[in-house]
Amino acid sequence: MMRDGFAGLLKRWRTARRLSQEQLALDAEISTRHLSFLETGKSKPSREMVLVLASALELELKERNVMLTSAGFAPVYTSSALESLELAPVRRAIELLLQQQEPYGAVLVDRCWNVLRMNQGAMRMLGHFVDPATVEPRVATNVVRAVLHPAGMRPFLVNWLEVAQVALERLERECATYPTDEARRALLDEVRQYPGVEAISASTPATGAPVSLVHLRRGDDELRLFTMLTTIGTPLDVTAQELTLESYFPADEATERWIRGG
Numbered sequence: 001m002m003r004d005g006f007a008g009l010l011k012r013w014r015t016a017r018r019l020s021q022e023q024l025a026l027d028a029e030i031s032t033r034h035l036s037f038l039e040t041g042k043s044k045p046s047r048e049m050v051l052v053l054a055s056a057l058e059l060e061l062k063e064r065n066v067m068l069t070s071a072g073f074a075p076v077y078t079s080s081a082l083e084s085l086e087l088a089p090v091r092r093a094i095e096l097l098l099q100q101q102e103p104y105g106a107v108l109v110d111r112c113w114n115v116l117r118m119n120q121g122a123m124r125m126l127g128h129f130v131d132p133a134t135v136e137p138r139v140a141t142n143v144v145r146a147v148l149h150p151a152g153m154r155p156f157l158v159n160w161l162e163v164a165q166v167a168l169e170r171l172e173r174e175c176a177t178y179p180t181d182e183a184r185r186a187l188l189d190e191v192r193q194y195p196g197v198e199a200i201s202a203s204t205p206a207t208g209a210p211v212s213l214v215h216l217r218r219g220d221d222e223l224r225l226f227t228m229l230t231t232i233g234t235p236l237d238v239t240a241q242e243l244t245l246e247s248y249f250p251a252d253e254a255t256e257r258w259i260r261g262g
Contacts, residue, residue: 006071007041013057027056047073062238079238111242113143129156148191158215224251
C-alpha cells in the first residue's frame with residue numbers, strides 16, 4: 001500500500017492512469033489550477049472532492065477508502081465477509097446464478113482469481129482435468145495457477161499457449177490498472193516463474209474467432225469451451241466489488257453431450 005499523503009496518492013494515480021492534469025480536471029469538473037494545488041498540497045480536499053477525484057480515476061472501492069484516510073477522512077465503503085449478514089442478498093444471488101448455470105460449469109472467484117464457490121458442473125469438469133490428490137490446493141483452487149502451473153490443467157490444455165497468453169494478458173492488465181494491489185502483483189510475479197511461462201508474451205494472439213476457446217483433452221474426452229465473466233454492476237462494498245462469476249459454455253455439440261453426460 002502506498003504511504004503517501006493525499007497529494008502524493010493523487011499524483012501517483014493520475015500518472016498511473018496516464019492522465020494530464022487538464023484531462024483529470026475536466027473529468028472531475030474542477031479547474032486545472034485547483035487540481036494542481038491539490039497535487040502539491042497547497043489546497044486540502046473536502047470529503048466530497050476526494051470521492052469525485054477517486055471516481056474520475058476509476059479507483060476500486062478499497063483504494064477510494066485509502067484516498068479518504070490519506071486526506072484525514074473516515075472510509076465510507078465497508079468490507080464485509082462473504083458469509084456475513086450484510087452480504088446475504090449478494091450471496092443468495094450468487095447461489096442462484098451457480099444453480100441456474102447447471103449442468104454447465106461456473107465458479108466464483110475473488111480479485112486474485114481464487115475460487116470461492118463452484119457448482120456441480122464445474123466440480124465435474126475440473127475434477128476430470130485437475131486431480132486434487134496430486135496438485136497443491138493453492139494451484140487447484142486458483143484459476144490462473146491452474147491454467148499456468150505444470151501440474152494443473154496445463155497437461156490437458158491442447159491450446160495451452162493461447163490460453164496462457166489470455167490469462168497473462170488479463171492479469172497484467174489488472175496489475176497495470178491497479179498498480180497498488182500487491183496481491184495481484186505477487187500472483188503475476190509467481191506465475192511468471194513457472195517453467196515455460198517466463199518466455200510467453202502476454203499479447204493475445206489473433207485467432208479470427210469471436211471468443212477465445214479453452215480446448216481440453218484427456219484420453220478420449222475432448223472439450224471445447226468459452227467463458228463469460230459476470231460482476232456486480234453497482235457495488236457499495238469492497239468484497240462485493242471483488243467478486244466475479246466465471247461461467248463455462250460448450251463451444252460444440254460434442255462438448256454439450258459430455259457436459260450433459262451423454
